[in-house]
Amino acid sequence: MTLGHSFESVLEAAKLGADWAWAVLYGDIAGPVMGFFRSRGVADPEEAAGDVFFELARELVDFEGNEESFRTFVFVIAYGRHLTENRYSNRRLRTVLADQVLDRLQSSSEVMGAVPVLEVRDEVRRAFEILTPEQRDVLSLRIVAGLSVDQVAEVLNRGVKTVKNLQRRGMARVHAQIPSEAAPA
Amino acid sequence: MRSETALHKGMWSELIDRDLDLLIDGIQSFSDDLAPLEPFVNSLGSLDDTAPSAEFLELHAAEAAAAAQTPQAAIAGTGLTARRRLALSLSRRVTAGAASLMMILGMTGVAWASDSAVPGDWNYVIDRALEVIGIGAGGAEERIQELALIAESGHPRGAELASQTGQDPTTAPNNPVVVPNDQVVGTENAAATIADITPGSQRANDVRGAVSTLVAYLSNTEAADRPTISELVQKFKKSHGSSGSNRPEVNPGEEHRPEQRGRPAEPGKP
Numbered sequence: 211m212t213l214g215h216s217f218e219s220v221l222e223a224a225k226l227g228a229d230w231a232w233a234v235l236y237g238d239i240a241g242p243v244m245g246f247f248r249s250r251g252v253a254d255p256e257e258a259a260g261d262v263f264f265e266l267a268r269e270l271v272d273f274e275g276n277e278e279s280f281r282t283f284v285f286v287i288a289y290g291r292h293l294t295e296n297r298y299s300n301r302r303l304r305t306v307l308a309d310q311v312l313d314r315l316q317s318s319s320e321v322m323g324a325v326p327v328l329e330v331r332d333e334v335r336r337a338f339e340i341l342t343p344e345q346r347d348v349l350s351l352r353i354v355a356g357l358s359v360d361q362v363a364e365v366l367n368r369g370v371k372t373v374k375n376l377q378r379r380g381m382a383r384v385h386a387q388i389p390s391e392a393a394p395a
Numbered sequence: 396m397r398s399e400t401a402l403h404k405g406m407w408s409e410l411i412d413r414d415l416d417l418l419i420d421g422i423q424s425f426s427d428d429l430a431p432l433e434p435f436v437n438s439l440g441s442l443d444d445t446a447p448s449a450e451f452l453e454l455h456a457a458e459a460a461a462a463a464q465t466p467q468a469a470i471a472g473t474g475l476t477a478r479r480r481l482a483l484s485l486s487r488r489v490t491a492g493a494a495s496l497m498m499i500l501g502m503t504g505v506a507w508a509s510d511s512a513v514p515g516d517w518n519y520v521i522d523r524a525l526e527v528i529g530i531g532a533g534g535a536e537e538r539i540q541e542l543a544l545i546a547e548s549g550h551p552r553g554a555e556l557a558s559q560t561g562q563d564p565t566t567a568p569n570n571p572v573v574v575p576n577d578q579v580v581g582t583e584n585a586a587a588t589i590a591d592i593t594p595g596s597q598r599a600n601d602v603r604g605a606v607s608t609l610v611a612y613l614s615n616t617e618a619a620d621r622p623t624i625s626e627l628v629q630k631f632k633k634s635h636g637s638s639g640s641n642r643p644e645v646n647p648g649e650e651h652r653p654e655q656r657g658r659p660a661e662p663g664k665p
Contacts (some may be wrong), residue, residue, distance in 0.1 A: 213411045224459075224460070224463060226461060226463070227460045227461065227463040228460060229456050229457050230456075231460075232456035232457075232459045232460045232463070233452050233453070233456040236452050236455060236456050236459070237452060240451075240452070240455075244442075245442035246442075248442050249442050252563075253435060256451060259455075260451075260454075260455045260458070263455050263458075263459045264458060264459060264462055265458065267458075267459035267460070267461075267462035267463040268462055268463075270463060271463070297408075346571070349439070350439075352419050352440055353419055353436055353439045353440050354440060354442045358438075374412050377415060377419075378411060378412060378415060380413055381429075383431060384432060384435055385429075385431060385432055388431045388432070388435075391649075
């Protein structure tokens with residue numbers, strides 16, 4: 211979902227501290243932000259998203275740009291929050307998908323009828339586990355956050371070509387974990 | 396299957412990038428070779444489906460709004476965390492903000508109700524919305540002063556409550572200021588009308604954006620320095636043109652900030 215033409219006025223009002231504007235921004239982007247944290251195994255995605263918006267509120271006054279650059283801006287903060295948690299948390303970094311992720315994977319495969327439920331669940335989990343952290347970052351930002359390759363490159367402070375390589379290699383690894391006989395005809 | 400075997404052998408070339416982008420972006424024209432990846436992409440992509448709860452939205456939106464209004468220096472230097480300090484001051488900010496909103500709605504309702512904006516003007520939606528509000532003509536300056544006093548008292552309902560109970564306002568809780576009951580009700584109706592405009596719509600955002608800008612302008616302007624209503628409206632309209640963009644003006648006199656598309660300071664770092 212995007213705000214389109216109303217983005218500018220919402221942004222200006224948010225800069226002035228209007229609750230309603232923050233509610234609009236939140237409603238628009240909180241889902242992808244929390245989804246990003248879920249996909250990266252963050253223990254409390256809502257709390258992490260709250261931290262992101264708090265930081266965003268402090269930084270927003272210096273932001274100028276369109277809606278696309280705003281989303282990039284938000285995920286720069288979200289990614290920083292993710293790195294901070296990894297760096298300073300005493301918790302062991304979770305390298306598997308959260309249970310709720312697996313539940314979704316299960317229900318999705320049931321609907322699609324592509325492969326047996328448990329097989330997809332295990333295969334996808336295994337596939338995500340074997341990805342490098344950089345590949346997980348790229349795939350999470352591309353697929354869950356819905357960012358373009360260029361936006362991901364800006365969030366990760368990497369080159370576009372590097373992001374494409376990480377995306378390709380990550381998807382190749384996932385693909386390799388899916389048995390060929392399980393693929394739909 | 397053009398290259399399924401090749402893919403399973405790890406023979407991924409840069410040629411596959413385009414198809415990967417199509418798959419990830421949800422465009423159905425990607426290569427059949429990538430079909431086995433579709434459940435994975437769909438499942439991972441569905442992680443953003445969970446909409447935040449209304450309670451979550453309200454709490455964090457208010458917190459973010461308060462943070463946006465708080466100078467960095469004001470939240471530094473004590474033992475409490477910034478978020479905790481903001482939480483402690485949030486209710487006061489919300490109260491003051493509500494009173495300010497009522498104040499500006501009262502003013503703009505009178506000012507713009509007689510305006511001649513036409514469909515297509517950037518402020519036409521504001522004119523129409525404020526006509527709907529129907530605050531009534533006359534007494535705008537007085538209302539501004541009264542509502543400013545209410546805002547300063549930190550108790551926007553205090554005056555009305557005091558008038559209903561017969562309590563001496565000078566000894567009432569929060570020392571509320573007495574104002575005529577109908578004006579309190581009128582401005583509250585105005586706020587309710589704005590709130591009833593479909594949230595998220597273009598019209599609502601335009602109206603709210605402009606009102607918020609004016610609220611901020613008034614809050615940053617000493618009463619003695621405030622222009623009259625007609626001056627303010629003319630100034631505001633002149634800065635936007637009669638059919639200019641939807642973008643509300645930033646506070647008059649505020650420095651223009653150069654465009655920044657760079658990275659913000661990394662969160663968590665001191």
